[in-house]
Amino acid sequence: MPDSTALNTLQDTASVPSTKPLSPMELAVRRFRKHRMAMFGLGLLLLLVLYVSVGGLLSQGYCTPLDQNVRGEDWANCNDTSLKLQPPSGGHIFGTDVIGRDIFARTVYGGQISLLIGVSAAIVEVLLGALIGALAAYYGGWVDSLLMRFTEAMLNIPSLFLLIIGARFFGRGLPSFNFFGRELTGGVVVIIVIIGATSWMYLARIVRANVLSLRERDYVSAARALGASDRRIIFTHLLPNTTAPLIVSATLGVANAILAEAYVSFLGLGVQGATATWGNMLDGAYQYLETAPWLWFFPGTLILLTVLGINFVGDGLRDALDPYSERHV
Amino acid sequence: MTNYIIRRLAQAIPQLFLISVILFALMQAFGDPIATLGGRIPPRPEDRERLRRQLGLDQPVYKQYITWLIGNDWTKIDMDGDGVPETPGKRRGVLRGDWGNSLVTRQPVLEMIGNRLPNTLLLMLTAEFVIILSSIFIGLYSALRPYSWIDNLLTGLSFVGYSMPVFWLALMLMYIFAVNFRRWGLPYLPTVGMFDPAVGKTPGELIKHMILPVATLAIISTAGYSRFVRSSVLEVLGQDYVRTARAKGLRAMKVVFRHALPNAALPFITIIGLDIPILLAGAVVTERIFAWPGMGRLFIDHTERSDFPMLMGILMLISMAVVIFQIITDVVYSIVDPRIRLH
Numbered sequence: 070m071p072d073s074t075a076l077n078t079l080q081d082t083a084s085v086p087s088t089k090p091l092s093p094m095e096l097a098v099r100r101f102r103k104h105r106m107a108m109f110g111l112g113l114l115l116l117l118v119l120y121v122s123v124g125g126l127l128s129q130g131y132c133t134p135l136d137q138n139v140r141g142e143d144w145a146n147c148n149d150t151s152l153k154l155q156p157p158s159g160g161h162i163f164g165t166d167v168i169g170r171d172i173f174a175r176t177v178y179g180g181q182i183s184l185l186i187g188v189s190a191a192i193v194e195v196l197l198g199a200l201i202g203a204l205a206a207y208y209g210g211w212v213d214s215l216l217m218r219f220t221e222a223m224l225n226i227p228s229l230f231l232l233i234i235g236a237r238f239f240g241r242g243l244p245s246f247n248f249f250g251r252e253l254t255g256g257v258v259v260i261i262v263i264i265g266a267t268s269w270m271y272l273a274r275i276v277r278a279n280v281l282s283l284r285e286r287d288y289v290s291a292a293r294a295l296g297a298s299d300r301r302i303i304f305t306h307l308l309p310n311t312t313a314p315l316i317v318s319a320t321l322g323v324a325n326a327i328l329a330e331a332y333v334s335f336l337g338l339g340v341q342g343a344t345a346t347w348g349n350m351l352d353g354a355y356q357y358l359e360t361a362p363w364l365w366f367f368p369g370t371l372i373l374l375t376v377l378g379i380n381f382v383g384d385g386l387r388d389a390l391d392p393y394s395e396r397h398v
Numbered sequence: 399m400t401n402y403i404i405r406r407l408a409q410a411i412p413q414l415f416l417i418s419v420i421l422f423a424l425m426q427a428f429g430d431p432i433a434t435l436g437g438r439i440p441p442r443p444e445d446r447e448r449l450r451r452q453l454g455l456d457q458p459v460y461k462q463y464i465t466w467l468i469g470n471d472w473t474k475i476d477m478d479g480d481g482v483p484e485t486p487g488k489r490r491g492v493l494r495g496d497w498g499n500s501l502v503t504r505q506p507v508l509e510m511i512g513n514r515l516p517n518t519l520l521l522m523l524t525a526e527f528v529i530i531l532s533s534i535f536i537g538l539y540s541a542l543r544p545y546s547w548i549d550n551l552l553t554g555l556s557f558v559g560y561s562m563p564v565f566w567l568a569l570m571l572m573y574i575f576a577v578n579f580r581r582w583g584l585p586y587l588p589t590v591g592m593f594d595p596a597v598g599k600t601p602g603e604l605i606k607h608m609i610l611p612v613a614t615l616a617i618i619s620t621a622g623y624s625r626f627v628r629s630s631v632l633e634v635l636g637q638d639y640v641r642t643a644r645a646k647g648l649r650a651m652k653v654v655f656r657h658a659l660p661n662a663a664l665p666f667i668t669i670i671g672l673d674i675p676i677l678l679a680g681a682v683v684t685e686r687i688f689a690w691p692g693m694g695r696l697f698i699d700h701t702e703r704s705d706f707p708m709l710m711g712i713l714m715l716i717s718m719a720v721v722i723f724q725i726i727t728d729v730v731y732s733i734v735d736p737r738i739r740l741h
Contacts, residue, residue, distance in 0.1 A: 324561070
């Protein structure tokens with residue numbers, strides 16, 4: 070009977086040990102790995118992470134003012150004024166700065182701080198943006214209009230100005246603290262908070278738009294009918310479904326935060342004190358445009374490479390997580 | 399249309415009011431403006447108190463804000479510190495056109511901004527012009543050869559372009575075209591200021607001094623915009639009406655310039671309109687590096703001295719520009735694209 074053969078073939082194909090269907094996550098990983106620029110960016114970032122971590126092992130030398138051999142961060146902070154503004158050479162491969170510190174060692178330890186600032190500021194940004202966007206969309210009404218008017222007002226003040234004011238507003242004077250064995254000045258926290266607090270607005274709007282549409286879905290009504298609290302609905306049903314734009318924005322947020330730190334530092338309002346960052350190594354370096362270009366070239370190039378790597382990865386993530394999204398770069 | 403514009407302007411007013419409140423609140427913990435006023439000679443404590451009263455800094459914040467917004471010329475203020483108000487107030491407030499005086503120079507804020515604004519606008523508008531032309535050219539060029547090696551090269555370069563910190567690019571350009579060109583005996587470009595004092599204020603000098611700052615601003619923005627133009631041209635080229643235009647035998651050039659480009663330019667208008675005020679702000683770093691006497695440098699200089707009437711003035715003007723450009727963009731968009739209806 071033709072019918073039964075057709076059925077048999079169907080059953081046969083079904084019984085053939087087929088490959089397991091890929092989960093959305095596996096599909097995303099697969100799309101990401103096919104994205105050549107994103108893989109290049111990822112490689113670049115891995116190299117940079119290697120640079121700021123393993124570079125510490127290469128950071129050592131004889132510190133004349135202390136009259137002993139030092140290694141690690143002590144070498145990065147060892148200022149031998151008799152060696153100030155030395156061009157790159159065997160002893161100091163990236164040269165020395167205005168007070169005779171080794172620029173290579175400072176880019177290594179400054180890089181750790183810059184990456185820390187970038188990642189933490191992006192986390193602050195995502196937390197604020199997701200929370201404000203979700204609250205506005207979920208509760209609607211006056212909460213929504215209040216939060217969104219505030220968001221719009223913040224958006225209409227150019228962010229660099231907000232950053233500069235923020236940097237002045239919070240000032241200095243926070244105590245130093247210990248972070249993974251490194252002594253950091255309080256200025257690092259200040260700059261993280263300021264950058265995060267001045268960059269959440271776009272994210273809030275994206276999250277709000279997403280949650281507005283998700284809020285009306287049946288599964289949310291079902292959760293509400295089962296008696297789930299608002300908090301549970303927001304944090305376990307709504308926000309996890311907006312992770313794709315969150316991840317992409319957070320990634321690009323890291324790049325923007327690193328740039329923001331550099332701009333604020335460049336204008337002399339960034340992290341002060343001995344703690345090096347890629348940004349504050351550039352503070353005042355432009356006065357040596359002609360006489361000591363290595364002062365700004367190395368930290369500036371490292372910032373460029375990091376931001377470039379992150380932008381490549383962010384672009385790949387956007388394509389991988391949301392294949393239908395319009396690609397605009 | 400008129401109704402729409404009026405309604406948008408009416409919506410802008412509470413928004414600007416909110417912005418001014420946020421900014422004024424931020425200004426408060428800005429540090430004591432008096433502390434930095436005296437210059438090298440620290441003022442005596444009693445002078446300090448008098449100055450504080452004169453400037454109205456002894457008043458509670460909300461009163462300071464009201465004075466800033468609508469003035470205090472209907473009341474009397476206590477100038478001599480005996481608790482009895484005797485001197486009539488002179489401030490008329492922002493709403494009546496009095497933006498206050500700079501704490502540093504004692505000159506009217508609007509006048510000082512007015513002196514700097516043309517310099518910033520000259521730089522910005524020139525840069526914007528270069529940006530629009532070059533990003534349309536580059537974007538169109540890569541869209542017409544998608545995924546060719548030259549398109550891929552331009553994509554890579556554009557990523558590098560907008561990943562560049564402004565100051566890094568500025569310093570590199572200065573290092574190459576000013577420092578090294580001079581070293582190699584080539585004609586080199588000046589790096590700082592608007593004019594060479596030795597030559598005087600000639601248009602030729604101005605152009606020479608503008609090349610590097612304009613290039614800095616233009617390269618970074620062009621990198622992002624050209625990608626945008628490329629993707630919108632690519633999208634339009636896939637539309638039915640482009641296929642129809644090709645099918646009826648129109649020349650390729652005519653298809654692109656008559657049918658594709660005008661449609662692809664629509665979203666571009668939005669981006670440009672919304673970004674112009676941002677570009678105004680982006681000049682802070684550029685103006686600082688190239689010692690360009692514009693508004694950005696004015697802002698930085700007066701931030702260091704906690705000159706809050708000045709900072710409020712600059713920030714409110716820029717925020718107003720942002721809001722107004724949003725309205726202009728929407729209106730222009732509805733004119734060039736009849737499918738858009740303004741509600």
